[in-house]
Amino acid sequence: MAVSGVLSQRTHVRRKAPRTFLRRLFRRQKPRLRLETGGDLLVHLNCLLFVHRLAEESRMNAFENKDGVIKKEHVLAAAKVILKKSRG
Amino acid sequence: MADTYNSDSEPTTRTLLRRVLDTADTRTPRRRRSARIGVQKARLEMPLSSPTKMNVSRRSQRARSIDRLARVQTSGHLDEQTPRTLLKNILLTAPESSIMMPEPVVKPVPTPQVVQSSRRKSSQGSLELQLPELEPPTTLALGLLAPGRRKQRLRLSAFQQGVDQGLPLSQEPHGNANASSLTSSLNLTFATPLQPQSVQRPGLARRPPTRRAVDVGAFLQDLRDTSLVSPDPGKQAQLLARKAKNVDAIAMSFPNKSSAISGEDGVDLLQDGIDEEAEERMEENLSVSEVMDTTGTQGSVRTENSKGYREMTEAVETNEPKGSSEDEDISDRRASPELASNTTQSPQARRPQFLEPAPPSSTAVLSSEPLSTRLPPRARAPGSRPRQDPHKTGLSHYVKFFSFCAKMPMEKKAVEMVEKCLDRYFQHLCDDLEAFAAHAGRKTVRPEDLELLMRRQGLVNDQVSLRVLVERHLPLEYRQLLIPCAFSGNSVFPAQ
Numbered sequence: 001m002a003v004s005g006v007l008s009q010r011t012h013v014r015r016k017a018p019r020t021f022l023r024r025l026f027r028r029q030k031p032r033l034r035l036e037t038g039g040d041l042l043v044h045l046n047c048l049l050f051v052h053r054l055a056e057e058s059r060m061n062a063f064e065n066k067d068g069v070i071k072k073e074h075v076l077a078a079a080k081v082i083l084k085k086s087r088g
Numbered sequence: 089m090a091d092t093y094n095s096d097s098e099p100t101t102r103t104l105l106r107r108v109l110d111t112a113d114t115r116t117p118r119r120r121r122s123a124r125i126g127v128q129k130a131r132l133e134m135p136l137s138s139p140t141k142m143n144v145s146r147r148s149q150r151a152r153s154i155d156r157l158a159r160v161q162t163s164g165h166l167d168e169q170t171p172r173t174l175l176k177n178i179l180l181t182a183p184e185s186s187i188m189m190p191e192p193v194v195k196p197v198p199t200p201q202v203v204q205s206s207r208r209k210s211s212q213g214s215l216e217l218q219l220p221e222l223e224p225p226t227t228l229a230l231g232l233l234a235p236g237r238r239k240q241r242l243r244l245s246a247f248q249q250g251v252d253q254g255l256p257l258s259q260e261p262h263g264n265a266n267a268s269s270l271t272s273s274l275n276l277t278f279a280t281p282l283q284p285q286s287v288q289r290p291g292l293a294r295r296p297p298t299r300r301a302v303d304v305g306a307f308l309q310d311l312r313d314t315s316l317v318s319p320d321p322g323k324q325a326q327l328l329a330r331k332a333k334n335v336d337a338i339a340m341s342f343p344n345k346s347s348a349i350s351g352e353d354g355v356d357l358l359q360d361g362i363d364e365e366a367e368e369r370m371e372e373n374l375s376v377s378e379v380m381d382t383t384g385t386q387g388s389v390r391t392e393n394s395k396g397y398r399e400m401t402e403a404v405e406t407n408e409p410k411g412s413s414e415d416e417d418i419s420d421r422r423a424s425p426e427l428a429s430n431t432t433q434s435p436q437a438r439r440p441q442f443l444e445p446a447p448p449s450s451t452a453v454l455s456s457e458p459l460s461t462r463l464p465p466r467a468r469a470p471g472s473r474p475r476q477d478p479h480k481t482g483l484s485h486y487v488k489f490f491s492f493c494a495k496m497p498m499e500k501k502a503v504e505m506v507e508k509c510l511d512r513y514f515q516h517l518c519d520d521l522e523a524f525a526a527h528a529g530r531k532t533v534r535p536e537d538l539e540l541l542m543r544r545q546g547l548v549n550d551q552v553s554l555r556v557l558v559e560r561h562l563p564l565e566y567r568q569l570l571i572p573c574a575f576s577g578n579s580v581f582p583a584q
Contacts, residue, residue, distance in 0.1 A: 015563050021482030026533075029518040033525060034532040038582070041566050042538035042554075043517065048561050049547055050513055051486050054506070055493030062496060070494055072501040079509040086545045087516060 017044035054082050483507050517541070535570075 022040045026033070035043075057078035062070045490506050491498055524537040542548040547557065558570050574580050 017562075017566065018482050018485050021478075021485075025482075025514055026518060029515065030522055032531065033518075033522055036532060036534050038535050038570050039533055039538055041562065041570055042535055042542075042558075044566075045558060045561055046517065046538065046542060046545075046547075047486055047510075047513075048489065049542075049557070051490045051510075052493050054509065055490050058502075059494050059496060068496065070496050070498040070502050072499060072505050075502045075505040075509070079505070079512075083509065083512060083516070086513065087520075 017041060019044070022047075050082065050086055053085070054078055057082055480507070483510055486510055520544075 017040070019040050022043050023035060026035050026040070026043075054075075058070055058074045061074035061077055062068075065074070067074070487503055487506055487510070491503075520541055521533045521537055524540055525531065525533045528534075528537070539548065539554050542554060542557070548554050555571050558567055562570070569582060572580050572582055572584050
């Protein structure tokens with residue numbers, strides 16, 4: 001029917017999403033719930049965006065302290081802000 | 089009706105139709121239909137036009153269009169003909185590239201008939217020893233054969249070599265082909281052994297034959313195993329014995345004699361733990377170890393065993409937990425003395441530690457992998473893997489992405505901090521998704537829940553939709569799975 005019904009076996013996705021890992025996490029956390037096929041890709045997208053924001057924030061923190069290396073405190077402060085934002 | 093119509097009006101259309109009908113051969117039903125449709129269209133159009141007073145110019149235009157139709161059809165026929173004829177011509181006139189064709193062999197037969205006898209002799213010689221004997225006849229062959237025939241001969245020679253390997257032949261064409269092989273030998277003197285491979289498997293023609301260095305030590309050991317080992321009741325015993333012998337060989341060949349001795353002790357201790365097969369193995373090991381003493385001093389065996397040792401160590405490190413479990417598996421009676429032996433050996437020097445888990449690890453490698461699933465590992469030996477590992481390896485994907493986005497060097501503590509953040513984030517995520525699904529009265533989390541989550545997070549606005557984010561951040565394969573797209577055949581994937 002469709003041209004590309006399933007990822008053909010030959011195509012190697014360059015930036016792979018750890019789909020089984022995500023599904024296992026979800027199952028461990030919420031054994032009662034189920035996750036749909038497209039859902040875990042969106043979860044991956046969400047994670048990417050979260051990590052992206054976290055990295056930006058911690059980078060800004062490191063710049064503000066005029067530090068060339070990202071340190072634990074920067075990450076911690078950034079995480080506080082971003083986790084609050086992505087609480088939903 | 090059609091007849092009356094045909095009898096009527098312009099001769100141009102009639103002639104055109106006749107032409108069409110004549111040219112419409114019994115080729116494809118499509119053509120017939122199209123011809124018929126064209127005819128019918130013309131017929132339909134004309135009676136429509138005839139009652140209405142139309143200009144002659146329009147009729148002529150219609151005639152021209154029909155003419156064009158006819159021409160197109162005829163030209164289509166011609167176009168259809170030419171590729172076919174072209175292909176036929178190609179098949180007939182192309183040089184014979186197939187190796188299996190016996191016909192082209194006939195062509196070179198008449199020309200060099202004079203020298204056949206000499207060539208036969210030389211060809212027979214070439215059958216036995218190709219390389220050294222080819223030199224004198226090649227000069228003859230060169231002078232006599234036309235250079236243009238070389239290509240055919242090359243492939244024929246390859247074919248003939250392949251044939252000669254299978255069948256002994258001394259016929260004329262084969263003689264000629266062998267003669268041709270001489271010419272090819274000039275071009276590819278050292279490639280002749282490779283050609284039969286290419287004949288048999290043309291796909292592998294370019295690959296050099298992968299030749300592994302023969303593990304002489306292992307080979308000798310296997311020989312001795314087969315000679316020494318009496319038919320044991322269990323395969324495991326045989327394998328254990330063999331691998332124990334391998335380990336002994338390694339132990340023997342290893343430069344540190346003390347460690348070797350302790351390794352031997354360790355091996356013996358292990359075998360004492362196993363009741364029934366212990367005695368046999370002890371004897372075998374002693375006998376083989378005596379034999380291997382002599383061979384172990386050889387340099388080649390040493391190097392090979394050292395290589396095998398390295399491989400074994402790698403295998404050991406990966407299979408240690410398995411090995412400990414498999415020991416208990418196989419012995420099946422005394423877990424404790426084995427454990428004790430294991431633990432007593434663990435504080436020993438590293439090398440014997442490598443050596444003594446080697447037999448259980450090797451057994452784990454060979455016979456016990458199916459068994460490992462049956463019995464759960466009782467004791468997590470000191471070499472056990474922490475449970476976090478698969479979790480951390482999964483998270484590392486995102487951690488790497490973090491370090492990529494940050495574009496700055498990071499401390500290790502910062503990396504651990506990121507992992508903690510990710511854990512907490514995943515918890516929040518799952519809770520939110522559960523809440524949304526429960527709100528919708530569902531037990532399955534759907535993409536709509538995800539979209540709602542992202543909307544609440546502020547990632548998805550009225551300005552920025554989810555599809556835009558998907559297109560920005562995900563690779564094509566995932567995009568195709570997420571964003572519905574229309575395909576041919578009136579289908580949309582993924583179905584909405």
